[in-house]
Amino acid sequence: MPTMTAAQRRAQAKIEYDAFLAGCPSRRLLDRISDKWVALILAALGGNGTPRSMRYSELSRRLAGVSQKMLTQTLRSLERDGLVTRTVTPTVPVTVTYELTDLGLSLHELMRSVKRWAEAHMDEVLANREAYDARVDRT
Amino acid sequence: MPTMTAAQRRAQAKIEYDAFLAGCPSRRLLDRISDKWVALILAALGGNGTPRSMRYSELSRRLAGVSQKMLTQTLRSLERDGLVTRTVTPTVPVTVTYELTDLGLSLHELMRSVKRWAEAHMDEVLANREAYDARVDRT
DNA sequence: CAGGATCCCGCTAGATACTG
DNA sequence: CAGTATCTAGCGGGATCCTG
Numbered sequence: 001m002p003t004m005t006a007a008q009r010r011a012q013a014k015i016e017y018d019a020f021l022a023g024c025p026s027r028r029l030l031d032r033i034s035d036k037w038v039a040l041i042l043a044a045l046g047g048n049g050t051p052r053s054m055r056y057s058e059l060s061r062r063l064a065g066v067s068q069k070m071l072t073q074t075l076r077s078l079e080r081d082g083l084v085t086r087t088v089t090p091t092v093p094v095t096v097t098y099e100l101t102d103l104g105l106s107l108h109e110l111m112r113s114v115k116r117w118a119e120a121h122m123d124e125v126l127a128n129r130e131a132y133d134a135r136v137d138r139t
Numbered sequence: 140m141p142t143m144t145a146a147q148r149r150a151q152a153k154i155e156y157d158a159f160l161a162g163c164p165s166r167r168l169l170d171r172i173s174d175k176w177v178a179l180i181l182a183a184l185g186g187n188g189t190p191r192s193m194r195y196s197e198l199s200r201r202l203a204g205v206s207q208k209m210l211t212q213t214l215r216s217l218e219r220d221g222l223v224t225r226t227v228t229p230t231v232p233v234t235v236t237y238e239l240t241d242l243g244l245s246l247h248e249l250m251r252s253v254k255r256w257a258e259a260h261m262d263e264v265l266a267n268r269e270a271y272d273a274r275v276d277r278t
Numbered sequence: 279c280a281g282g283a284t285c286c287c288g289c290t291a292g293a294t295a296c297t298g
Numbered sequence: 299c300a301g302t303a304t305c306t307a308g309c310g311g312g313a314t315c316c317t318g
Contacts, residue, residue, distance in 0.1 A: 030253070080268050110253065117245075118168035234299080
């Protein structure tokens with residue numbers, strides 16, 4: 001039989017590539033931090049250099065746009081990854097507080113450098129974007 | 140009439156929050172770099188400290204898993220934002236090369252610091268993740 | 279208070295086919 | 299070679315209702 005069709009070769013390459021991406025640490029990190037709410041939660045818990053613990057309801061008020069589902073889901077995944085701790089105090093009703101771990105704090109630092117880049121360069125990006133669109137429009 | 144129902148207030152908050160996010164430079168930056176293929180293209184064009192220009196077909200071979208549609212779409216958006224340049228040389232058939240701009244290069248540097256964090260800490264994250272799952276499983 | 283469980287819709291990645 | 303055009307299935311995410 002012949003070796004492989006072009007389509008088969010492409011499919012094969014895709015499988016291998018997916019495997020590569022699944023194992024790539026940088027890709028995993030990007031997937032984690034690019035999550036819609038992760039950056040906001042990190043920023044809320046990390047404060048401005050002085051980390052603080054917050055209750056579930058505090059977080060949901062601070063991140064005004066988030067649904068309970070997504071807030072809970074995101075907090076769980078952050079806890080799973082060892083980026084935040086979840087502490088349950090058996091009062092009535094229960095009190096649950098979230099706090100950054102050292103690892104989470106370290107990630108928060110990285111996010112701040114991302115933020116710095118954004119504040120330094122995003123206006124330039126936006127300007128480029130508008131210029132590009134204007135150029136396309138008159139074509 | 141009464142002021143607002145709880146649902147209305149939540150909806151209102153969401154609208155305002157969406158508006159805030161839409162304008163937030165950090166959010167925009169995250170949306171840009173978290174795009175599935177952006178980091179890979181930046182890495183390909185940025186090289187290991189020595190940027191290089193690549194042809195469309197070179198890129199599509201290097202990012203083995205990408206579809207033409209997504210490669211083209213991503214390159215266009217990067218060009219639009221002034222992060223890469225697109226150069227058409229009218230040979231037969233045409234030759235198109237892509238290259239990082241200074242802005243793109245600067246972003247590439249940021250991505251490298253992201254990569255460094257990933258390589259330094261992601262194994263710890265992954266270990267936490269497994270430990271968490273093991274704990275949950277035996278419950 | 280702090281979630282869990284469901285239903286459901288919009289968007290987009292990707293596959294396929296075609297072109298200057 | 300370097301794209302464009304179209305179609306569709308899958309899933310992330312929000313809305314809603316319920317509970318210890």
